[in-house]
Amino acid sequence: MRITYIYDGSLEALLTGVFEWFERKPGPVQLRNSNLHQPDAFLEEFTVVADRAKADRVWSALQKKLDRGWMRRIYCAFLSEQPDVQQHLFDLVCYLFQNEKGAENNFGNEHVLAVSQSAKKVEREKHRMEAFIRFQETAEGMFYCGIDPDFNVLPLISNHFRKRYADQQWIIYDLKRKYGLYYDLSTVEEIEMELSPEALKPNVGAGILSGKEELYALLWKDYFNSTNIPARKNTKLHVQHVPKRYWKYLTEKQP
Amino acid sequence: MSERIREKLNILADAAKYDVSCSSSGSNRKNTNKGLGDASSSGICHTYTADGRCVSLLKILLTNHCIFDCAYCVSRKSNDIERAAFTVEEVVSLTMNFYRRNYIEGLFLSSGIFKNADFTMERLLKVVKKLRLEENFNGYIHLKTIPGASEELITEAGMYADRMSINLEMPTESGLKLLAPDKSHQEVIDPLTLVQNQIVQFKEEKKLIKSVPKFVPAGQSTQMVIGATPESDKDIMHTAAAFYKNLGLKRVYYSGYIPISNDSRLPVIGTQPPLIRENRLYQTDWLMRFYGFNVNELLNDANPHLDVDIDPKLSWALRNLQYFPVDVNVASYKMILRIPGVGVSSAKKIVQARKFGRLRIDQLRKIGVSFNRARHFMQCADTPPQLRDYQSTQIKSFILAESESKYKKSTNNQLILF
Secondary structure, three states, X not given: OOEEEEEOOOHHHHHHHHHHHHHHOOOOEXXXXXXXXXXXXXXXXXXXXXXXXXHHHHHHHHHXXXXXXXXXXXXXXXXXXXXXXXXXXXXXXXXXXXXXOOHHHOOOOHXXXXXXXXXXXXXXXXXXXXXXXXXXXXXXXXXXXXXOOOOOOHHHHHHHHHHHEOOOEEEEEEOOOXXXXXXXXXXXEEEOOXXXXXXXXXXXXXXXXXXXHHHHHHHHXXXXXXXXOHHHOOHHHHHHHXXXXXXXXXXXXXX | OHHHHHHXXXXXXXXXXXXXXXXXXXXXXXXXXXXXXXXXXXXXXOEEOOOOOEEOEEEEEOEOOOOOOOOOOOOOOOOOOOOOEOOHHHHHHHHHHHHHOOOXXXXXXXXXXXXXXXXXXXXXXXXXXXXXXXXXXXXXEEEEOOOOOOHHHHHHHHOOOOEEEOOOEOOOHHHHHHHXXXXXXXXXXXXXXXXXXXXXXXXXXXXXXXXXXXXXXXOEEEEEEEOOOOOOHHHHHHHHHHHHHHHOOXXXXXXXXXXXXXXXOOOOOOOOOOHHHHHHHHHHHHHHHHOOOOHHHHOOOOOOOOOOOOOHHHHHHHHOHHHOOEEOOOOOHHHHOOOOOOOHHHHHHHHHHHHHOOOOHHHHHHHOOOHHHHOOOEEOOOOOOOOOOOOHHHHHHHHHHHOOOOOHHHHOOOOOOO
């Protein structure tokens, strides 16, 4: 019978869980997020309490085993927020500590493969956000965009936008996870805003936008249309590259 | 004011769209002094047009006035179309404002030739200098080199651009002479060589002195028009291979000719652009650059044309069955890469994973091998024993029977008699 480890969904708790597992070695573990958990009289349970010191020990031990690419993969897979991936992540970390250095290259192992494939999906979503975010300039000169990405990619895109848009103030707000990034011309901060339900859209209303915004949005739509070659129309390829769920962000796709 | 700029943008974006180069990758330019922009080394495609091509740069002509009369070009002198020209300020403000809204990665600036080559190159140079020096713009700039412009102007432009390119247009000299009697391949090769030599020289100096500025960090590219003149696939790819080898190009683009003229030397208007052929040429290009194939293996006198119904890698494998089946648990990376249905990332994973034990079919499938195709050409730990050898025609029919080609509709335009 698998023992159930209940944790709060944070990376810290997951790593603490690994620490606790090696203290006890209880065999295979079922990982369960505390807000999804329903107590079961016939199952053995163990509640993992996130412990910074224990998590840090596991993380730095991992750093000794893995290169930077793999550390990033582990972080990305965690940001996918999916329960089955968290389970693979837990099993992968245990597997890595039980084997010699280099075990992360065993792509025949299901946990190695699942984590690296999930990390790839998260990186793809990150890249899509870097591509599909469209800022709108408000009257105060703030560049704003609201997003609801499949995975929690804000921590991954922060650097990209900070380096790129160093001379303008901007906000990227995750409407689903209810937090955002705000750049004030020197640093990026995490912010939380009180938004009314009608503000929960990628595009804000015309009322608060800068005067030039409408012109450039129009010019961009014009450009998008004139650069198309009708003789080569290929809708399937178009939708494959820009899946419909992202159209709501795109200025060029707005009527 | 805004009406006029809209009109200009429509004309000059429309005229620039036949240049298929879209890449914004390969540059390592960093944002300096809190300016705008920071090149992304992998490039970013910000959107895709309805024809499925990526849009990463604001691709426009400075003007579509041109003193040349090349039959394949929409901006040729004799063509009766609307003409327009941007001012330097207009291009700069469009680029800056589009970039600020995360619409684009940068600017792709080309131009028709007005007055002469030097005059045109000077105007292009003015735009990039204003962007880099006055606006502190660090995004990607792809600049056309104007053949015939002076060495000083071209070298100066290279100090500000990330990529430079000149289009070869027709894959062979004879094809070019037919459609553009004023032009020659040598006119393209000379400036490409000039820039390439400078790139090498700057790189050498950079090794010794750290402060040497960047010079065309994303390299050079060129483009060939496919299907306007009767070259074989062999001619095209051998020309491309020579350009990759001799001029160190980053990319060669193949652009299926879209009929835009009633000239009797060209396909008539309304002819479908050769999209499958274009696709097969790109596949061959990839095999040359990433799969270790030599162009002679894929296209030679015995096989001057690529197959339409199957891709060039499968077609090579079917012609060379003596190399197969390849045992993925012992073969070299180079050989695994040649198995149809195995790509670069699968091949790398296989080589890593087999150190931990002999690989099985289910593992290969999960790794990402397209097994239905690959199984005819490989062996692994649990491959069932095969009692007879199949002919290449039989293998081809097995693969075609179980795969759904995206081009199925268009390959059937040949009449079937029996």
